Amino acid sequence: MPEQTPTPPKTTKFTVQPAYLVGSTAILLVALFLTLFLLFQGSDDPTPQAAQQAAAVQPSSAKAPQQHAAEAATGPVHDDNLAHLYEETLGAPLEQLIRRVDFAILHSLIAQNYGPAHIELDEVSLHTYHGEPYLFQRQNIELNEKPQAFLLELKRELQKWAPEARMQGEKEKIFITLLGLKTHELSFPIPLGPLNQPQKQGKLSIVIDDMGRSLNFARQLSQLPYPVTFSILPQMPHSAQVADHAAQAGLDVMLHLPMEPKAYPKVRPGPGALFVRMSQREILDTLRADLDQMPRAVGVNNHMGSRFTSYPEGMDTVLRELKSQGLFFLDSLTSPTSVAIQTGRADGLVLYQRDIFLDNVRDRDAILRQLDKAQRVATRKGQAIAIGHPYPETLKALQDWAEIHNKAITMVPISALEPLR
Numbered sequence: 577m578p579e580q581t582p583t584p585p586k587t588t589k590f591t592v593q594p595a596y597l598v599g600s601t602a603i604l605l606v607a608l609f610l611t612l613f614l615l616f617q618g619s620d621d622p623t624p625q626a627a628q629q630a631a632a633v634q635p636s637s638a639k640a641p642q643q644h645a646a647e648a649a650t651g652p653v654h655d656d657n658l659a660h661l662y663e664e665t666l667g668a669p670l671e672q673l674i675r676r677v678d679f680a681i682l683h684s685l686i687a688q689n690y691g692p693a694h695i696e697l698d699e700v701s702l703h704t705y706h707g708e709p710y711l712f713q714r715q716n717i718e719l720n721e722k723p724q725a726f727l728l729e730l731k732r733e734l735q736k737w738a739p740e741a742r743m744q745g746e747k748e749k750i751f752i753t754l755l756g757l758k759t760h761e762l763s764f765p766i767p768l769g770p771l772n773q774p775q776k777q778g779k780l781s782i783v784i785d786d787m788g789r790s791l792n793f794a795r796q797l798s799q800l801p802y803p804v805t806f807s808i809l810p811q812m813p814h815s816a817q818v819a820d821h822a823a824q825a826g827l828d829v830m831l832h833l834p835m836e837p838k839a840y841p842k843v844r845p846g847p848g849a850l851f852v853r854m855s856q857r858e859i860l861d862t863l864r865a866d867l868d869q870m871p872r873a874v875g876v877n878n879h880m881g882s883r884f885t886s887y888p889e890g891m892d893t894v895l896r897e898l899k900s901q902g903l904f905f906l907d908s909l910t911s912p913t914s915v916a917i918q919t920g921r922a923d924g925l926v927l928y929q930r931d932i933f934l935d936n937v938r939d940r941d942a943i944l945r946q947l948d949k950a951q952r953v954a955t956r957k958g959q960a961i962a963i964g965h966p967y968p969e970t971l972k973a974l975q976d977w978a979e980i981h982n983k984a985i986t987m988v989p990i991s992a993l994e995p996l997r
Contacts (some may be wrong), residue, residue: 595765670700675838723750784966786965798827800978810834811848818951829873835850835881854890904928927996930962946983950962
């Protein structure tokens with residue numbers, strides 16, 4: 577994005593509420609801090625192999641990571657390298673710079689012998705600049721002393737990772753700007769007591785999307801010592817077998833309903849998809865055909881769908897049909913403009929909404945940090961929903977997490993959670 581005088585950014589009314597980020601020292605050394613959920617790169621490369629290459633992030637003097645494939649013609653090929661808040665968006669040059677600022681903050685904390693437990697993410701707001709989305713972050717950083725040493729370290733790290741960044745403000749509140757836009761607000765509250773708080777109880781449901789390609793993966797997933805929910809794509813080689821296996825294992829089955837993304841046709845949702853160009857009859861016929869393939873489904877969530885979930889007439893048709901069949905809808909929240917929840921409430925449908933994406937970075941330690949974040953959301957809200965994908969790294973993280981997760985958290989199928997009110 578060229579350097580220019582900024583126009584006032586547009587702000588979307590979407591906010592991520594506070595969530596404390598805590599992890600072990602080993603996880604800290606490889607974690608990407610806020611990068612784990614802020615970004616997603618689109619791409620042009622059509623090969624799945626390219627999409628599966630993990631690109632290491634380097635300081636700004638190094639070559640930027642290449643963009644990889646987003647979709648093959650018949651199914652999803654996810655970018656595996658970068659985290660994101662919305663599954664299909666974010667990744668313009670400004671967001672790449674924001675990612676480097678996140679790295680600088682993390683490295684500054686490590687250099688000052690602090691960890692993620694000293695950071696509270698107070699707010700994340702989605703803004704747009706010249707039509708491109710970016711995320712503004714408000715963070716509280718709790719230090720044991722005045723912030724001068726940390727700020728000096730941060731200035732050095734910013735010069736290395738993001739020399740385009742500028743620091744402004746007083747010692748108690750610092751703004752970081754990129755291209756003249758405020759992207760980070762850092763506050764330094766006085767510590768009020770120990771960081772370790774008594775454990776609170778909560779429920780957590782993990783949904784694994786994109787199931788249906790591998791029966792072997794389904795078998796391994798069903799052997800976890802806690803329930804996970806299978807969300808199965810229609811018209812996959814093993815969709816019916818995976819659904820049968822999940823039901824026999826006592827797990828919830830959902831239809832992972834393909835819907836049109838904003839990047840279509842560059843990004844294709846796969847077979848059985850709903851498009852905004854369809855008539856009401858075409859939408860119903862396609863939806864019913866997909867549901868007929870998944871007779872064990874207790875609910876539905878969207879695969880992609882950033883455009884379709886923002887289409888009130890189409891979503892009303894879908895959600896009314898789901899209600900008539902006694903099914904719930906989980907909004908995967910692939911776009912901040914989704915109307916699924918407000919439309920579903922008007923239709924009287926049982927509704928859920930995704931809280932965390934687990935594996936936008938295909939790395940076991942990164943996924944463990946997302947799981948940690950999910951359980952913290954669960955303790956704060958009483959329950960949480962995390963969505964992952966059938967990656968080997970995700971399976972490994974879920975297996976390891978069984979031994980280390982907060983035992984005050986109860987793992988439940990999604991149907992055991994309280995619907996949105």
